[in-house]
Amino acid sequence: MAHHILGQSRTQTTLFPEALDDFVTEDNPVRVVDVFVEGLDLETLGFERVVAKGKGRPGYHPAILLKLYIYGYLNRIQTSRRLEKESHRNIELMWLLGRLMPDFKTIADFRKDNRKGIKGACRQFVEMCRQMNMFTDSLFAIDGSKFKAVNNKSKNYTPSKVQFHIDRVEKSIQKYLSQMDSKDENEKESSNTVSASKLAWLEQRLIELKALEVEVSEHPDKQVSQTDPDARLMKTHHMERQVCYNVQTAVDTKHHLIAHHDIVMTTDRGQLTLVAKQVQQAMKNKDIIVIADKGYFSRNDIKASHDLGMTVNVPQTDTSGSAKKGIFNKSLFKYDKDKDVYICPAGETLQNRFRSKEKGVEQDVYFNNVACSQCEIRAKCTTSAKNEVRRMRRWIHESIIEDMQKRLDDNPDIPVLRKQTVEHPFGTIKMWMGATHFVTKRLESVGTEMSLSVLAYNLKRMMSIMGTTGLMEAMMA
Known part of the structure; x- marks a missing residue:
């Protein structure tokens, strides 16, 4: 020794x-949290009990x-019980809390009762970063990413899944009844014990499944999650299906x-304008540039974002089935902006004939009856009957999409x-959360959890960029 x-x-x-104070160094991250x-003006942000009542037990x-x-x-300490335990043994927490040791119920109730305040604190830190x-x-x-909910996939039911379980239970009941009939006919056979x-449990289970089938059919999303009613079954990155929040x-x-x-409880499509508009408000700047993947491509959504003053870059998805049919793709038809006509692969001109509206989208329709009916390569252009022609449909705001596509072509590094x-942020936050990402249930509580995770992530990033002492000085300036 x-x-x-x-x-x-x-x-x-x-x-x-x-x-x-001697145990907490001057550059310890816990001091940043304290500063x-x-x-913060907690009362303005919406926190409860900032001003204590004059009577009763103090909180x-x-x-x-x-x-x-x-x-x-x-x-990476997210549960109230673990936080309570850490407050009893963690020197940094003793310093941060002034040796106070709240119990787990008090800790859990604070997160539940102060959702508005916690989200406000997260937004306040973003505003602080903007001012810096x-x-x-x-x-x-x-972008969007699927975060696992508390609800297990076995506790989520869709119409097909409920029907599968009903059929399975009905077959089991029928099997047991057949065994009982067989036993009555030959009581000496010991192998057919029932x-x-x-059997009573199966019959009760069938009643429950029938009731669940009605509940699923009446639900707006046609699915029911029994543990966390707000969670939804979604496809994840690897095309697996998990009960998640997007x-x-x-x-x-x-x-x-x-x-x-x-x-959100839907796919990424249709979310571009909603998210980008919030960014404009947070930055107090309408002239922002937004990039997203093709899952966000929606003509109406891109038009709405463009009208708000932002520049949007979203790769266009090719949903045409022309290639599978063995005919010319729409991309082979070139549009002449000056003449407002399309030039087909055979070199013929397709004029603008009329305007139509399909699924809420206004489109100009282009075709040429004479040229198409006499075309030698018509079989490569359309599979329709001989008296029908290939029609090109162009959205009336298609120029917005074309300008966006040109920006993407000129800047291939955007994707x-x-x-x-x-x-990067998604991977970091999911690593912090662990295998089961959320520990609370229902959309409001999960939203509060996410706000705390985002606030912690942004704090960590700022400490990496500016250093702990530099960030504290900037906060107090």
């Missing part, structure tokens, strides 16, 4: 006890519990800070930039 570093005796007393929360100030949660999410000129490029990548309790984020391409986040930007 003489050649090893020796520890201090556990029974050793000191004349002057160490101060708790950030102390600078904890919301700043104490907010510090506890932010510290927890920064250090962290979003000067005004270029944001938007459990009456098992988290939308807009991430700054320069510093990878999350400027806005939201949770790579989007992936490098938006996948």
